[in-house]
Amino acid sequence: MRFLPSGSLAVIRALPLLLLCLSGFSHGQISYSITEEVKKGTVVGNIAKDLNIDIQELQSRAFQVVAGSNKYFDLNPKIGSLFVHDRIDREELCESKQKCFLNIELMAQNPIKLYRVEVSIIDINDNPPxxxxxxxxxxxxxxxxxxxxxxxxxxxxxxxxxxxxxxxxxxxxxxxxxxxxxxxxxxxxxxxxxxxxxxxxxxxxxxxxxxxxxxxxxxxxxxxxxxxxxDVNDNNPVFSKPLYKVKIEENAFVGTKILTVTATDSDEGVNGEIIYSLVDQHENAASDLFSINNQTGEIKIKGNIDYEESSAIELRVQAQDKGHSPKHTYCKVLIEVVDVNDNAPEISVTLLMSSVSEDIKPGTDVALITVSDKDSGTNGKVNCTILVPSPFKLQSSYKNYYSLLSNEPLDREQVSQYNITVLANDKGTPSLSSSHVITVHVSDVNDNAPSFPAAVINISLKENSPVGGLLASLTARDLDIGENALVSYSLIDTESSRVSNLMNINSHTGELYSLKTFDYEEIKRIQFQVQATDAGVPPLSSNVTVNVFVLDVNDNSPVFLPPYSEPGSVNTENIPYSAEAGYFVAKVRAVDADSGYNALLSYHITESKGTNLFRIGTSTGEIRTKRRMSDNDLKTHPLIITVSDNGEPSLSTTMSIEVVVVENLDSLQPSLRQVPVKEDNSSNLNLYLLIAIISVSVIFLLSLIALIAAKCYGTDGGFGRSSVPVVTTHPDGSWSYSKSTQQYDVCFSSDTLKSDVVVFPSQFPPPDAELISINEGDTFTRTQTLPSTVKVRPCLV
Missing domain, CATH: 2.60.40.60 (Cadherins)
Incomplete structure (x- = not known):
């Protein structure tokens, strides 16, 4: 078998097809391959050569393609070649089969013999997808x-x-x-x-x-x-504007169209069809005042529009599509109602703090003030001022917004609350105004220490008062409040004095108590300090000096001095029968450990028979006869002498003297006839007293002269206009000072421990009588201004 080359033939796979043909020849079948769509006349193969038949034999035996076997091939007997007779389309012959074959039958005559030829149609890329x-x-x-x-x-x-x-x-x-x-x-x-x-x-x-x-x-x-x-319903309707604004006049007619809202939906079909409605709000029932066409979005007035009820009406309009799961959106319609100036401004105050600290710095915001007016235009413009000057000021922040600022330092102790009147005026004609009172409370800071009512507090305490007695309530006032005014009290001990051993103070109330019983005769004054401390942070404190004066009480009875000091003894004095009236019998002396009026003594005599023969000086203690003796008088007169102090209640002591009447004192011992015999043991004392009286008299006289001179020097009239004092010295050693018609007696006590000059206008001095003390150093101290006339005499001679 051999292949005929041709310029239009497709590439033939020579070697495998040759083997195939040789195999088929042994069975009487020849195989060829050829690509589809080759040109007509393209030689497929040489039959004569492949069948090993001579050319002359092909002609003589009339080799030919059997009619009806196919139309695509034909035989050229002259040269013995099989060629393409018609267009070959593999897709038409075999469609989508992977292998496509055409079978050709050749017939030879004389003798008749059939030969089978198989042609494989090879695919070419002649069809696009x-x-x-x-x-x-x-x-x-x-x-x-x-x-x-x-x-x-x-x-x-x-x-x-x-x-x-x-x-x-x-x-x-x-x-x-x-x-x-x-x-x-x-x-x-x-x-x-x-x-x-x-x-x-x-x-x-x-x-x-x-x-x-x-x-x-x-x-x-x-x-x-x-x-x-x-489309799916995934888009909300969208209004053309999120906020619509329109102005209408109040009392506009019902049915008046105010505006039309428009919304679109990007979806299609029912998902893009929109229904409009009004949404009622809590503060605004829109459906009562307005209506909306649910298809067109046209809004009309439905009710009466009253500016005094609403100066601006806000409607909320909903646009909802008709989708299966409807989506919706909202817009606002702000309707401004035009009005006249028939509304006063309104003031709204927001306090930034419940109270203002008194140490707040000037310029600090205290409150925010918002002023609004329901009117519009010029009628709604408002000016805001403070009526009465105060430590605060207004500062405009934005339009009708103001800030209330502190302008001056504050002091809560002076003013704890401010009532600030804010006045707002609009610019309408006529102008309307309104006011608002802002109450600003000033809170306390601890800037005041506790203070006592006085720098020194004097307290009087009677001697022998029971332990634990309330002396006084020491109260310190703190001008602060709250914790800053919570005061605690304490005693201040010093190195030289431990007052806490004598006194106790309640730290909360300031009540002062004694821890011991005081004796005036031992201590007369206790001085210490009390500290008051508040509970502020930091705490503040102050001190007060407290003087506790121990007052004398009449707790000491008078005591007779010798020679009449022995209790229970009866003393005897002799007087002659020829004694005249005023005859000096004896002189008793007594002292009282108390002072003042409690030590002011008076003497009284009690005659057992009531003969009324003797008298005693109430202040001097001298016993004298009242009259001459008579034959009817007794020869022995027992006298009970009582000495009483001037205290409340008065304390007294008694002693007995028996006065014996004798015919002639010369027959008695001289010691019994002379009074000075009994006073030998006190002669030195009398001498000292006499010196003291003279010294006091001279000092007192010089003081009076100096006082009169200073007083006259200070007046225009000189000495001629002042009364001349008169100082009189008496034989018994007393003296008197007279400036007017009144006369006062001064009595010196014979107590060796203390010497007092008691000045009183009569036998019993008034409560305000003064004391003139002669100390042990013979120093005369005048504690008060002496009365007009003073008479001084020794209480004992």
Whole structure:
């Protein structure tokens, strides 16, 4: 077998076909291969040579193709070649079969013999991939998610082998990609969603799917894909404006159209059809005043519009689509009602702090003030001022907003609360105004120490008062309040004095108590300090000096001095029968350990028979006769002498003296007749007292002269206008000072421990009588201004 070359023949695979033909020849069958679509006349093979038959024999035996076996080949007997007689289309003959063969029968005559020839039709890439549809339309909802897959139509290629479909590609696109699945020898493309779809942004996607075969050169086929993004109700209606504003006059007619609201929905169909409605709010029943056309959005007046009720009306309009799951949105309609100036301004105050600390710095915000006026335009412009000057000021911040600021330092102790009147005036004609009182409380800081009512507090305490007795309530006042005014009290001990051993103070109330009983005769004054401390942070304190004066009480009875001091003894004095009236019998002396009026003594005599023969000086203690003796008088007169002090209650002591009447004192011992005999033991004392009296008299006289001179020098009249004092010295050693018609007696006590000069106008001095003390150093101290006339005499002679 051999192959006939031809310029139009396809490449024949020589070696394997030759072997095949040799194998078939042994069975009486020859095989050839030829590509489809070769030109007519293309030689397929040399029959004569392959059958080993001479050319002449082909002609003589009339070799020919059996009619009806095929129409595609014919035999040239002259040269013995089998050639293509008609167009060969493998796809038409074998469709999509992988192998395509044509069987040809040759017949020879004389003798008749049949030869079988098999021609293999080899495929060429003469068919592009072809899609079953020219255009593919797919509907995909816009709520698909990335990763969702959609099957596409596969392309068909009539060629086989490598000339069939080998790949698919998708035109550039960010929302979709292509994924090819292999099932056996077939490829199936799938559309994969890469990004979410939004119909409102892009509702249609035009894609081109390209199929490529494996031929050389490759051939391709395309498919136009139209993807319609189906709508879902994923968009809310949108108003043309979020806020509509309109002005209407109050009392406008019902049915008046004010405006039309418009909303659109990006969805389609029922998802984009809108229904309008008014939404009632808690503070505004919109449906009572206005109505809206649910199809057109036209708003009309339904009720009476009153500016005094509402100067601005806010409507809330809802737009809702008709989707299965309807979506809605809202807009506001602000209706301004035009009015006249018939409303006064309104003041709203917001306190930034419940109270203002008194140490607040000037310029600190205290309150925010908002002034509003229901009127509009000039009628609604407001000025705000403070009526009465105060430590605060107004500062405008923005339009009708003001800040109340502290302007001066505050002191809560002076003013704890401010009532600030804020006046607001509008600019309408006539102007209307209103006021508001802002109460600002000033809170306390600990800037005041506790203070006592005086720097020194004097307290009087009677001697012998029981232990634990309340002396006084020491109260310190703290001008602060609260914890800052919570005062505690304490005693201050010094190195030289431990007052805490004598006194105790209640730390909360300031009540002062004694810890011991005091004796005036031992201590007369206790001086210490009390500290008051508040509970502030830091605490403040102050001190007060406390003088506790121990007052004398009449707790000591008078005591008779010698020679009459022995208790229970009866003393005897002798007087002559010839004694005249006023005869000096005896002189008793007594002292009292108390002082003042409690030590002012008076003497009284009690005669047992009531003969009324003797008298005693109430202040001197001298016993004298009242009259001459008579024969009827007794010879012995027992006298009971009582000495009483001037205390309340008065204490007294008694002693007995027996006066014996004798005919002649000369017969008695001189010691019994002379009074000075009993006073020998006190003669030195009398001498000292006499010296003291003289010294005091001289000092007192000089003081009076100096006082009179100073007084006269200070007046225009000189000495001529002042009365001249008169100082008189008496034989018994007393003296008197007279400036007017009144006369006062001064009595010196004979107590050796203390010497007092008691000045009193009569036998019993008044409560305000003063004391003139002669100390042990013979120093005369005058504690008060002496009365007009003073008479001084010793209490004992």
């Amino acid at each position: 072809v899609f079953s549809l020219q255009k593919l339309v797919k509907n995909i909802t816009e709520n698909v998610v990335p990763g969702d897959r959609f099957a596409l139509s596969a392309a068909r290629d009539m060629d086989v082998g490598v000339n069939t479909v080998k790949s698919y590609s998708l035109g550039p696109n960010e929302h979709f990609s292509l994924d090819v699945q292999t099932y056996g020898q077939s490829l199936f493309p799938e559309l994969v969603v890469q990004k979410p779809l939004d119909r409102e942004k892009q509702s249609v996607f035009n894609l081109v799917l390209t199929s490529m075969d494996g031929g050389k050169p490759p051939r391709s086929g395309t498919l136009d894909i139209t993807i319609n993004v189906l």
